[in-house]
Amino acid sequence: NQQVTVNYGKRGMTLEEALNVTNQYYIESDQAVIYKKPTPIQIVHVDYPKRSAARITEAYFRKASTTDYNGVFLGKYIDFEAKETTHPNYIPLKNFHEHQVLHMARIKRHGGIGFIIVRFTPTDEIYLLDASYLENRWNEAIQKSGRKSLPKTLFQEKGYLVPQNYLPRIDYLRVIKDVYF
Amino acid sequence: NQQVTVNYGKRGMTLEEALNVTNQYYIESDQAVIYKKPTPIQIVHVDYPKRSAARITEAYFRKASTTDYNGVFLGKYIDFEAKETTHPNYIPLKNFHEHQVLHMARIKRHGGIGFIIVRFTPTDEIYLLDASYLENRWNEAIQKSGRKSLPKTLFQEKGYLVPQNYLPRIDYLRVIKDVYF
Numbered sequence: 458n459q460q461v462t463v464n465y466g467k468r469g470m471t472l473e474e475a476l477n478v479t480n481q482y483y484i485e486s487d488q489a490v491i492y493k494k495p496t497p498i499q500i501v502h503v504d505y506p507k508r509s510a511a512r513i514t515e516a517y518f519r520k521a522s523t524t525d526y527n528g529v530f531l532g533k534y535i536d537f538e539a540k541e542t543t544h545p546n547y548i549p550l551k552n553f554h555e556h557q558v559l560h561m562a563r564i565k566r567h568g569g570i571g572f573i574i575v576r577f578t579p580t581d582e583i584y585l586l587d588a589s590y591l592e593n594r595w596n597e598a599i600q601k602s603g604r605k606s607l608p609k610t611l612f613q614e615k616g617y618l619v620p621q622n623y624l625p626r627i628d629y630l631r632v633i634k635d636v637y638f
Numbered sequence: 639n640q641q642v643t644v645n646y647g648k649r650g651m652t653l654e655e656a657l658n659v660t661n662q663y664y665i666e667s668d669q670a671v672i673y674k675k676p677t678p679i680q681i682v683h684v685d686y687p688k689r690s691a692a693r694i695t696e697a698y699f700r701k702a703s704t705t706d707y708n709g710v711f712l713g714k715y716i717d718f719e720a721k722e723t724t725h726p727n728y729i730p731l732k733n734f735h736e737h738q739v740l741h742m743a744r745i746k747r748h749g750g751i752g753f754i755i756v757r758f759t760p761t762d763e764i765y766l767l768d769a770s771y772l773e774n775r776w777n778e779a780i781q782k783s784g785r786k787s788l789p790k791t792l793f794q795e796k797g798y799l800v801p802q803n804y805l806p807r808i809d810y811l812r813v814i815k816d817v818y819f
């Protein structure tokens with residue numbers, strides 16, 4: 458009913474939750490097999506109590522060396538990173554890590570499809586942008602003291618607005634199919 | 639020198655360590671981009687001490703819903719699970735999980751390359767076997783009370799012995815290139 462729809466509507470979900478729901482839908486409808494990788498954890502200490510599950514009692518978050526999402530779609534390798542920005546007109550480059558930029562450049566060199574998905578939260582607009590633009594801006598920022606962010610105009614001119622629906626929530630594969638196939 | 643070579647030799651490494659070294663070599667020599675996924679962890683409690691890193695103080699291991707390794711090679715999506723068996727002539731099916739078998743079947747249906755890598759530790763032989771054979775045996779074991787293991791003869795007849803060297807340690811992509819391309 459109406460109330461349930463509202464509760465599960467756009468405003469309550471983070472980008473990650475919405476992408477997980479979307480990927481689950483793609484799997485169940487047999488369109489693609491794409492997953493978020495688990496968060497990398499450095500485990501320091503584990504207890505093994507008798508008659509119950511091993512319990513990690515000391516561990517730390519590690520920085521990811523790759524991107525968050527990968528999988529297969531229409532026989533092609535898919536790899537992307539997803540980020541939200543609270544700024545209406547740009548996303549700071551510091552939201553990405555150098556390892557991730559290098560990883561996406563490798564992916565493209567080996568024939569995979571690499572991109573970023575960015576949600577501008579003030580307007581709830583979600584854009585998809587090929588990883589090559591991130592790589593270019595990253596190198597400019599390092600080598601030539603270029604600007605330290607990706608402007609929204611870059612997404613509008615070189616990227617694609619991703620349709621948002623009830624199911625799939627964030628239909629980024631529709632864009633991928635149009636643009637890369 | 640000789641001593642160092644021996645220390646880093648075959649006997650000291652688990653299959654996972656040897657595959658990680660291999661994958662690192664493939665990345666550095668720019669042949670492929672394949673990683674082990676992080677172990678999935680269920681985080682229950684995190685401390686955020688002042689002036690130091692967030693510390694996870696209660697967490698548990700979760701069962702993986704997919705396989706351990708994936709990536710891209712020559713434009714194709716690669717996905718596999720690696721296991722060791724201490725039995726000289728078979729590996730029990732219980733070393734795999736149903737989720738993993740279903741996952742590999744999906745991967746193949748969507749045009750990816752899905753396989754298992756199994757090391758028979760008594761002889762230190764490593765075989766690569768297409769995921770379809772695991773799927774068939776799995777279904778037979780469930781539906782027709784077939785045997786609950788994969789015999790080594792299956793690997794010898796339908797799989798491929800993987801060459802082991804110093805670098806790359808476990809050259810499974812050489813097999814993949816011969817068999818799938």
Ligand SMILES: [Mg+2]
Nearest residue numbers: 521525538539
């Ligand atoms: Mg991330």
Ligand SMILES: [Mg+2]
Nearest residue numbers: 702706719720
């Ligand atoms: Mg495993």
